[in-house]
Amino acid sequence: MKPVEILKDIFWVGTVDWERRNFHGYSTSPRGTTYNSFLLKDEKVTLFDTVPQADASKLLCNIAQVVEPEKIDYIVVNHVEMDHSGALPRIVERVKPEKIFCSKMGLRALKAHFDCESWPIEAVESGGSLNIGKRNLTFVEARMLHWPDSMLTYIAEDKTLICNDAFGQNWATSERFADQVDRSELYRQLVRYYANIVLPYSPIVEKTIATIGAMGLDINYILPDHGLLLRGEDVAWVIEKYQEFAAQKPAMKAVLTYDTMWKSTEKMAHAIADGLVEEGLTVRIMDLKANDHTDIMEELLEAGVVCVGSPTHNNGILPKVADMLTYMKGLKPQNKIGCAFGSYGWSGESVKVINESLEQMGMELPCAPVKALYVPKHEVLAQCVELGRSLGQAVKAKIG
Numbered sequence: 001m002k003p004v005e006i007l008k009d010i011f012w013v014g015t016v017d018w019e020r021r022n023f024h025g026y027s028t029s030p031r032g033t034t035y036n037s038f039l040l041k042d043e044k045v046t047l048f049d050t051v052p053q054a055d056a057s058k059l060l061c062n063i064a065q066v067v068e069p070e071k072i073d074y075i076v077v078n079h080v081e082m083d084h085s086g087a088l089p090r091i092v093e094r095v096k097p098e099k100i101f102c103s104k105m106g107l108r109a110l111k112a113h114f115d116c117e118s119w120p121i122e123a124v125e126s127g128g129s130l131n132i133g134k135r136n137l138t139f140v141e142a143r144m145l146h147w148p149d150s151m152l153t154y155i156a157e158d159k160t161l162i163c164n165d166a167f168g169q170n171w172a173t174s175e176r177f178a179d180q181v182d183r184s185e186l187y188r189q190l191v192r193y194y195a196n197i198v199l200p201y202s203p204i205v206e207k208t209i210a211t212i213g214a215m216g217l218d219i220n221y222i223l224p225d226h227g228l229l230l231r232g233e234d235v236a237w238v239i240e241k242y243q244e245f246a247a248q249k250p251a252m253k254a255v256l257t258y259d260t261m262w263k264s265t266e267k268m269a270h271a272i273a274d275g276l277v278e279e280g281l282t283v284r285i286m287d288l289k290a291n292d293h294t295d296i297m298e299e300l301l302e303a304g305v306v307c308v309g310s311p312t313h314n315n316g317i318l319p320k321v322a323d324m325l326t327y328m329k330g331l332k333p334q335n336k337i338g339c340a341f342g343s344y345g346w347s348g349e350s351v352k353v354i355n356e357s358l359e360q361m362g363m364e365l366p367c368a369p370v371k372a373l374y375v376p377k378h379e380v381l382a383q384c385v386e387l388g389r390s391l392g393q394a395v396k397a398k399i400g
């Protein structure tokens with residue numbers, strides 16, 4: 001895509017990856033992603049973040065449509081992860097910048113990624129400022145949002161916050177601003193990204209938003225490194241959404257996810273769902289053969305109840321359920337009520353294995369799991385419906 005002047009003398013020069021389908025386990029299917037990079041023409045021409053190594057030529061081509069790359073004076077590295085710094089060696093070689101700015105942890109990360117002994121890197125303090133001509137940049141450390149090196153850069157004169165992974169969405173689009181695309185899909189991609197990347201860092205999100213508030217930063221534009229850029233009313237909207245996501249308040253929604261051998265565990269999932277629906281919950285039934293773990297986390301973010309099912313397989317659980325539980329555990333969901341269910345033939349360990357995993361995640365487990373010998377008959381299915389009702393009542397009591 002061609003560069004876009006998003007504000008006077010601030011250009012989007014990033015790349016759009018329409019084909020990307022997986023981002024280290026995060027399914028970007030079918031939407032792809034974008035890598036946003038920004039070029040600011042001031043007395044010191046400044047480039048904010050780059051793109052993956054494979055897109056270095058496209059980035060240089062976009063820069064060249066705005067200024068000769070050699071005219072770039074400064075590069076600001078807000079985040080060292082390779083989707084934003086992979087192209088850095090080629091850019092540095094071509095541009096020969098006067099300075100490269102990053103956080104203190106960024107300096108450590110750059111040294112660990114690249115042979116950069118000769119690069120003119122300067123680590124900046126959180127809250128530190130840099131004059132680039134008509135504008136002043138302020139750097140705000142945002143450790144673990146998404147890596148230890150992450151920082152945000154605020155441009156006071158343009159009331160603009162460049163914020164690396166925060167507020168992003170993995171979504172390849174021809175549009176550049178959030179107010180130009182379908183609202184429900186925007187929200188969906190914002191939720192999906194938060195649930196699958198940002199969720200474990202929710203306390204940092206709350207802290208960073210509080211820091212921005214305490215610094216009194218007046219923000220008209222939020223420019224993330226992935227997806228659509230936010231301006232006008234969308235700025236307050238996206239900050240409010242991030243506060244809601246970070247709070248992880250349970251909602252009247254349940255996610256039932258499972259794998260099944262001969263449909264017994266699936267029948268149990270449907271019966272539990274019936275009980276939950278009776279209690280007024282919105283339910284998502286998600287077979288792991290039909291849904292990626294990314295899809296399940298997207299639905300789980302706003303759910304108050306999580307039910308996980310597996311038949312017993314080799315004294316344990318089916319591999320797709322093990323994958324889901326491992327992935328879920330790493331993302332540290334909070335304030336959920338959990339429950340296990342599953343069929344078995346002789347030993348029946350699956351519900352114990354699942355319950356232990358949910359317990360390790362800190363989930364409340366108010367109900368005993370339900371097991372079915374081989375094929376659930378009427379009595380067991382009735383127990384499943386009752387389990388759904390009990391879980392629904394428990395989440396209602398929790399919400400208050």
Ligand code: FEO
Nearest residue numbers: 081083146147165
């Ligand atoms: Fe988009 Fe943490 O990199």
